[in-house]
Amino acid sequence: MALPARRPGRPRNADADRAILAATRAGLVELGWSKLSLGDVAARAGVAKTTLYRRWAGKNELVVDAVAVLFDELELPDRGSLRADIEGVVLQFARLLERPEARTALMAVVAEATGDAALRGRIRSAIVDRQKRLVLLGRERAQRRGELPPDAPGPEGAAAAARQVDLIFDVIAGAVVHRTLVTGEPVDENWSSGFLTLLLGGLAAPPPAPRELG
Amino acid sequence: MALPARRPGRPRNADADRAILAATRAGLVELGWSKLSLGDVAARAGVAKTTLYRRWAGKNELVVDAVAVLFDELELPDRGSLRADIEGVVLQFARLLERPEARTALMAVVAEATGDAALRGRIRSAIVDRQKRLVLLGRERAQRRGELPPDAPGPEGAAAAARQVDLIFDVIAGAVVHRTLVTGEPVDENWSSGFLTLLLGGLAAPPPAPRELG
Amino acid sequence: MALPARRPGRPRNADADRAILAATRAGLVELGWSKLSLGDVAARAGVAKTTLYRRWAGKNELVVDAVAVLFDELELPDRGSLRADIEGVVLQFARLLERPEARTALMAVVAEATGDAALRGRIRSAIVDRQKRLVLLGRERAQRRGELPPDAPGPEGAAAAARQVDLIFDVIAGAVVHRTLVTGEPVDENWSSGFLTLLLGGLAAPPPAPRELG
Amino acid sequence: MALPARRPGRPRNADADRAILAATRAGLVELGWSKLSLGDVAARAGVAKTTLYRRWAGKNELVVDAVAVLFDELELPDRGSLRADIEGVVLQFARLLERPEARTALMAVVAEATGDAALRGRIRSAIVDRQKRLVLLGRERAQRRGELPPDAPGPEGAAAAARQVDLIFDVIAGAVVHRTLVTGEPVDENWSSGFLTLLLGGLAAPPPAPRELG
DNA sequence: CTGTAATCGAGACGGTACGTCGGGTCTTCAA
DNA sequence: TTGAAGACCCGACGTACCGTCTCGATTACAG
Numbered sequence: 080m081a082l083p084a085r086r087p088g089r090p091r092n093a094d095a096d097r098a099i100l101a102a103t104r105a106g107l108v109e110l111g112w113s114k115l116s117l118g119d120v121a122a123r124a125g126v127a128k129t130t131l132y133r134r135w136a137g138k139n140e141l142v143v144d145a146v147a148v149l150f151d152e153l154e155l156p157d158r159g160s161l162r163a164d165i166e167g168v169v170l171q172f173a174r175l176l177e178r179p180e181a182r183t184a185l186m187a188v189v190a191e192a193t194g195d196a197a198l199r200g201r202i203r204s205a206i207v208d209r210q211k212r213l214v215l216l217g218r219e220r221a222q223r224r225g226e227l228p229p230d231a232p233g234p235e236g237a238a239a240a241a242r243q244v245d246l247i248f249d250v251i252a253g254a255v256v257h258r259t260l261v262t263g264e265p266v267d268e269n270w271s272s273g274f275l276t277l278l279l280g281g282l283a284a285p286p287p288a289p290r291e292l293g
Numbered sequence: 294m295a296l297p298a299r300r301p302g303r304p305r306n307a308d309a310d311r312a313i314l315a316a317t318r319a320g321l322v323e324l325g326w327s328k329l330s331l332g333d334v335a336a337r338a339g340v341a342k343t344t345l346y347r348r349w350a351g352k353n354e355l356v357v358d359a360v361a362v363l364f365d366e367l368e369l370p371d372r373g374s375l376r377a378d379i380e381g382v383v384l385q386f387a388r389l390l391e392r393p394e395a396r397t398a399l400m401a402v403v404a405e406a407t408g409d410a411a412l413r414g415r416i417r418s419a420i421v422d423r424q425k426r427l428v429l430l431g432r433e434r435a436q437r438r439g440e441l442p443p444d445a446p447g448p449e450g451a452a453a454a455a456r457q458v459d460l461i462f463d464v465i466a467g468a469v470v471h472r473t474l475v476t477g478e479p480v481d482e483n484w485s486s487g488f489l490t491l492l493l494g495g496l497a498a499p500p501p502a503p504r505e506l507g
Numbered sequence: 508m509a510l511p512a513r514r515p516g517r518p519r520n521a522d523a524d525r526a527i528l529a530a531t532r533a534g535l536v537e538l539g540w541s542k543l544s545l546g547d548v549a550a551r552a553g554v555a556k557t558t559l560y561r562r563w564a565g566k567n568e569l570v571v572d573a574v575a576v577l578f579d580e581l582e583l584p585d586r587g588s589l590r591a592d593i594e595g596v597v598l599q600f601a602r603l604l605e606r607p608e609a610r611t612a613l614m615a616v617v618a619e620a621t622g623d624a625a626l627r628g629r630i631r632s633a634i635v636d637r638q639k640r641l642v643l644l645g646r647e648r649a650q651r652r653g654e655l656p657p658d659a660p661g662p663e664g665a666a667a668a669a670r671q672v673d674l675i676f677d678v679i680a681g682a683v684v685h686r687t688l689v690t691g692e693p694v695d696e697n698w699s700s701g702f703l704t705l706l707l708g709g710l711a712a713p714p715p716a717p718r719e720l721g
Numbered sequence: 722m723a724l725p726a727r728r729p730g731r732p733r734n735a736d737a738d739r740a741i742l743a744a745t746r747a748g749l750v751e752l753g754w755s756k757l758s759l760g761d762v763a764a765r766a767g768v769a770k771t772t773l774y775r776r777w778a779g780k781n782e783l784v785v786d787a788v789a790v791l792f793d794e795l796e797l798p799d800r801g802s803l804r805a806d807i808e809g810v811v812l813q814f815a816r817l818l819e820r821p822e823a824r825t826a827l828m829a830v831v832a833e834a835t836g837d838a839a840l841r842g843r844i845r846s847a848i849v850d851r852q853k854r855l856v857l858l859g860r861e862r863a864q865r866r867g868e869l870p871p872d873a874p875g876p877e878g879a880a881a882a883a884r885q886v887d888l889i890f891d892v893i894a895g896a897v898v899h900r901t902l903v904t905g906e907p908v909d910e911n912w913s914s915g916f917l918t919l920l921l922g923g924l925a926a927p928p929p930a931p932r933e934l935g
Numbered sequence: 936c937t938g939t940a941a942t943c944g945a946g947a948c949g950g951t952a953c954g955t956c957g958g959g960t961c962t963t964c965a966a
Numbered sequence: 967t968t969g970a971a972g973a974c975c976c977g978a979c980g981t982a983c984c985g986t987c988t989c990g991a992t993t994a995c996a997g
Binding site: 539540541589607610611612613614615617618619620621622627630631635654655670671673674675676677678680681682683684685686688689690691692698701702705706707708709710711 | 753754755803821824825826827828829831832833834835836841844845849868869884885887888889890891892894895896897898899900902903904905906912915916919920921922923924925
C-alpha cells in the first residue's frame with residue numbers, strides 16, 4: 080500500500096486547519112461575506128497569513144470548506160411517512176439557513192461561482208452532491224412504504240430515477256432557499272405544510288386550511 | 294395642485310442615471326460582481342464618481358437597480374393552458390438567468406442582503422414583488438379556464454389566495470434558480486417538462502418519459 | 508468727472524466682500540491655510556461659492572487680500588530715538604506674527620508664489636511694498652535727529668538711499684520672521700534689544716548684558 | 722553588546738527611502754509644493770503608496786526630510802576674514818534658495834508648521850539646528866583671528882555666546898530668505914556686499930559705494 | 936548530530952479600490 | 967447681471983485588503 084508518502088521538511092500543523100475554519104465561520108457571523116478579510120481570519124485563528132494561503136487559494140475556497148460541514152448536519156430521521164420525512168428536512172434546512180454564516184456564505188459563493196468553473200465544482204462536490212443523499216434516502220424509504228412507485232427496471236429506469244432525484248432536490252432546496260433568502264420570509268410549519276401539500280398533491284389539489292397559530 | 298416642487302439649484306442630469314445603470318450592467322457582464330468597481334462604472338458611464346455616490350449609497354443598491362429592469366422583461370403570453378403558460382415563463386426565466394449580469398448580480402445582492410435589512414427591502418420591492426404579477430396573472434387565467442378552483446369568498450379566501458401565490462412563486466422561481474445557479478445544470482425543455490409534471494400532479498404521479506432530444 | 512460707469516444688471520453686494528474676507532481670516536485661525544476650503548469660507552460668509560469665485564481667482568488671491576489689511580495696522584510712533592522706533596515696530600511685527608491667521612497665511616502665500624509670478628506681484632503690492640513706508644519714515648526721522656547721515660545729493664544718492672531702505676527692510680523683517688516662524692522662538696524685549704544692538708552697532712560691538720526677567 | 726536588535730518580519734527596503742526622497746525632490750521641482758501629490762511621488766519612486774505612508778506621516782514630514790539634505794551641502798571654507806566667510810555662505814545660501822525644490826518647500830513646510838508643533842520640531846532638528854554649525858564655526862574662526870572678542874568666561878559667558886549665535890543665525894538667514902522669497906529680489910554680490918557692511922558695521926556706519934556691475 | 940527542507944510568525948511590499956473631500960465650473964431659478 | 971443652491975468633473979486623499987515576498991526561527995526526517 081502507498082503510505083501517505085511523507086514529504087520532507089516540517090509537517091503542517093493540523094490544528095491550524097481547524098482554527099482557520101472556525102475563525103472563518105466566526106468571521107462570517109460577525110461581518111458577513113463581503114466584510115470578511117483573510118487577514119482578519121488569520122489573526123482570529125492565531126496564524127500567519129502565509130499559513131492560510133499555503134492551504135487555500137483564496138476567500139472563496141476557504142469559505143466553501145468552512146460552511147460545507149454545516150450542511151452535513153442535516154439528517155433524515157424516519158418519521159413514518161413521506162410527508163413527515165420531507166417536512167422534517169425542510170424545517171431542518173430552514174433552521175440552517177437562519178444561521179448567518181450559512182446565509183451569507185451560501186449565496187456569496189454561488190455568486191462568485193458564476194464566473195469560476197473550478198469553484199462551481201468545489202461547491203457541487205462539497206455541498207450540493209453530498210446532500211442529495213437525503214433525497215435518495217427519503218425516496219427509497221417511501222418506495223419501501225409504497226408511497227412512491229418503484230423504479231422502472233433497466234438503465235432507462237435508473238436514469239429516470241436519477242433525473243427525478245435531481246428534480247426533487249432542486250424543487251425542495253430551491254423553494255426553501257428562495258423563500259428564506261430571496262423573498263425573505265420565514266419557513267415555519269405553516270409554510271412547510273402548504274408546501275408539502277403542493278409538492279405531494281400538485282397544483283390542482285386544493286390547499287388545506289392553514290393551521291391555527293398558538 | 295401639487296406642482297413638481299422644483300428644488301433650487303441645478304437639477305440632476307437624467308441621462309446620467311441611464312448611463313450609469315447601463316455601465317453597471319456592462320461591467321457585470323465583463324467583470325462579474327466581485328471585480329466590478331464603482332470607479333470603473335463611473336468611467337464607463339462618462340461620469341464622475343461623486344455623481345454616482347450622490348445617487349446610490351453603494352454597489353449593492355446600484356446593482357439592484359441596474360438588474361431589476363431585466364426582470365421586468367419577463368412576460369406571460371397566453372399559451373392556452375396552465376401548463377404551457379408556466380412552462381413558457383420557466384424557460385424565459387432560465388434564459389434570463391443565463392445572462393451573466395443577472396447570474397452574478399442576483400445571488401450576490403441576495404448574499405449582501407443577509408445582513409442588511411434595507412437592501413433586503415430594496416430587492417423585494419424592485420425585483421421580487423414586481424414579478425409576482427406573473428403568478429397572479431397565470432393563476433387568474435387558469436381559474437377562468439377552470440384549471441384551478443376559484444378563490445374561496447371572504448377575507449379568509451383572499452388570504453389563502455395570497456398565501457398560495459407566494460408559495461407558487463417561491464416554488465417555481467426557487468426551483469429554476471437552484472437548478473441554474475446552485476446545482477449548475479441547464480434548465481431546458483426536458484427539465485421544465487419534468488418540473489411541470491411534478492408541479493401540477495404532485496410527487497405521487499408518475500413522471501412521463503423524457504422527450505427525445507433533437 | 509467720469510462716474511464709475513454703472514454697469515447694467517444687479518449691482519454687487521458690497522457687504523459680501525467684507526463678509527468673505529472676515530470669514531477667510533476666521534477660517535485661517537481655526538483651520539490654518541492648508542485645511543481652509545473655499546466652500547467653507549463661502550458657507551461661513553453666508554454666500555454662494557459662485558459669488559466668491561466671481562470676485563477672486565482662487566484661494567491664494569483671496570488669502571492675500573484677507574491678510575494684507577492686518578499688515579496695515581503696523582505703525583511707527585515717534586519714540587524719540589532710532590533705536591526705540593525700530594524696537595517698537597519690531598515688537599509690533601512680532602505680535603502680528605503671533606496671530607495664527609498671519610503666521611499661516613504669510614508663509615503659505617509666499618510658498619505658493621514661488622511658482623506664480625502674478626501672485627508674487629500681488630504679494631509685493633498688497634503687503635511688502637506698503638510696509639516699506641515704515642522704514643522710509645523711520646529713516647527720515649533719524650536723519651532729522653542726526654542719528655543717520657543725510658542722503659547724498661543727486662540721482663546716485665537717491666538710488667543708494669532706495670537700496671538701503673530695501674536692505675534694512677529685508678534685514679529687520681527677515682530677522683523677525685525667521686526668528687518667529689522658522690526658528691520658532693519668541694521675539695520678546697530681550698531678543699529685540701540684542702537685535703537692535705547688533706543692527707545699530709554691527710557684529711564687532713559687544714552685546715550688552717541681557718536684562719533681568721521679571 | 723547591544724546588537725541591532727533585528728525585528729521580526731521582512732525588513733524594510735533601504736533603497737526605497739532613497740528613491741522616495743529623490744522622487745519627492747523631483748516632484749517639487751516639476752510641480753511645486755501644492756501640486757505635489759504623494760501618489761505621484763510613489764509612482765515616480767516605483768513604490769506603492771502604502772510603503773510611503775508606512776514611513777512618513779504625510780506630505781509635510783516627507784518634504785522636510787527630502788529637503789533637509791540640501792541644506793547640509795552648505796559649507797564654510799576659510800576665506801581669510803569674517804566678512805569673506807559670511808559673504809561666501811550668504812551667496813551659497815542664495816544659490817540654494819534659487820533651486821525650485823528648496824524655494825517652494827521651505828516656506829510651505831514653515832507655513833504648515835504654524836499649527837503643528839511636531840512638524841516644527843522636525844524642521845528645527847532636521848534643518849535649522851544643523852545649520853547653526855556654520856555660525857558657530859565662523860564665529861570661532863573670527864575669534865581666533867581676533868576679529869571678534871573671545872567669549873566671556875563662566876556659564877554666563879557661554880549663555881551669552883549661545884544667544885549671539887542664535888541671533889546672528891536669524892539675522893543672516895532671515896535677511897537672505899526674506900530678500901529672496903518674500904521681497905522676491907535676487908541676492909547677488911552687490912546686495913551681499915551692502916548687507917555685510919551693515920551687518921559688520923551697523924546702521925550708523927555709512928554704506929560704501931556700490932561696486933560697478935560688469 | 937548534522938544537514939536538508941518545508942513550515943511557521945511576522946511584517947514589508949506592489950497593487951487596486953475604496954468612499955470622501957476640495958477645487959473650480961456649470962446650470963437652474965429668483966431677485 | 968447678481969446671487970443662492972446645488973449638480974458636475976476632476977484629482978487627490980489616506981485606508982483597507984489582496985496575495986506575494988522575504989526574513990529569522992522551528993521542527994521534522996535522513997544520513
